Amino acid sequence: MAILYALVARGSVVLAEFVGTSTNASTIAKQILEKIPGDSDTHVSYSQDRYIFHVKRTDGLTVLCMAEDNAGRRIPFAFLEDIHQKFVKAYGRSIHTAPAYAMNDEFSRVLSQQMDYYSNDPNADRLNRMKGEMAQVRNVMIENIDKVLDRGERLELLVDKTATLQGNTLRFRKQARRFRSTVWWRNCRLMLTLIIVLLIIIYIVLAFVCHGPLLPSCV
Numbered sequence: 430m431a432i433l434y435a436l437v438a439r440g441s442v443v444l445a446e447f448v449g450t451s452t453n454a455s456t457i458a459k460q461i462l463e464k465i466p467g468d469s470d471t472h473v474s475y476s477q478d479r480y481i482f483h484v485k486r487t488d489g490l491t492v493l494c495m496a497e498d499n500a501g502r503r504i505p506f507a508f509l510e511d512i513h514q515k516f517v518k519a520y521g522r523s524i525h526t527a528p529a530y531a532m533n534d535e536f537s538r539v540l541s542q543q544m545d546y547y548s549n550d551p552n553a554d555r556l557n558r559m560k561g562e563m564a565q566v567r568n569v570m571i572e573n574i575d576k577v578l579d580r581g582e583r584l585e586l587l588v589d590k591t592a593t594l595q596g597n598t599l600r601f602r603k604q605a606r607r608f609r610s611t612v613w614w615r616n617c618r619l620m621l622t623l624i625i626v627l628l629i630i631i632y633i634v635l636a637f638v639c640h641g642p643l644l645p646s647c648v
Contacts, residue, residue, distance in 0.1 A: 431548040432508055433480070434495040435540045437516050437532070439461055439524060445532040447540035450647075454495045460484065462491060474502065485509040490517065490524060494544075508547040515539060 434454035436446035441462040448455060461475060461482060471486040474499070483505040484493045492509045516524065519539075520532060 432496045434542045436493050438491045442529050445528055445536035447537045449544055458493050504547055511543060534638055537632050
């Protein structure tokens with residue numbers, strides 16, 4: 430189980446990359462960058478033989494890695510999340526204007542170190558199991574890159590619906606709480622009104638029974 434290749438890019442402009450094995454991973458990765466449509470945030474994976482390319486795009490910054498297929502998704506996406514945070518922290522706003530490979534000399538070493546950590550250190554898996562909120566646990570689509578590239582068709586992406594579902598659930602809970610509160614207050618007002626009406630009726634009945642307009646006449 431290993432992560433063998435990684436890059437960081439703005440659109441199709443590669444800012445840093447590291448190749449840990451002799452493959453055509455770099456070529457395929459750049460083809461993926463060119464074919465990912467739009468600017469929306471993305472969590473997606475693509476298959477290529479016994480390798481999987483995992484892609485995380487957030488706020489216009491794309492982090493991509495190639496891992497062996499037995500690596501699963503949790504570890505590769507934890508790696509991508511880690512790399513994204515480190516890259517943004519290190520370079521800030523300059524990532525929006527930097528030319529190709531501007532950060533490669535420095536950040537390729539970070540890619541190499543983190544690839545080794547997430548590939549070989551068992552603590553990497555334990556840590557990310559505990560977090561439980563990493564993007565890699567979301568459902569992503571697997572597309573066969575060979576088929577897509579051979580047909581010349583645009584890579585199909587699976588829109589990550591988890592965040593939308595969570596947002597809808599939160600809004601539903603808030604609406605449900607507001608509805609329960611509204612019903613409770615309405616019931617309180619109704620009960621108070623009924624009590625007042627009942628007291629008025631009792632007063633009128635007692636006044637009528639005592640043959641007088643006021644209740645003290647019964648004494």
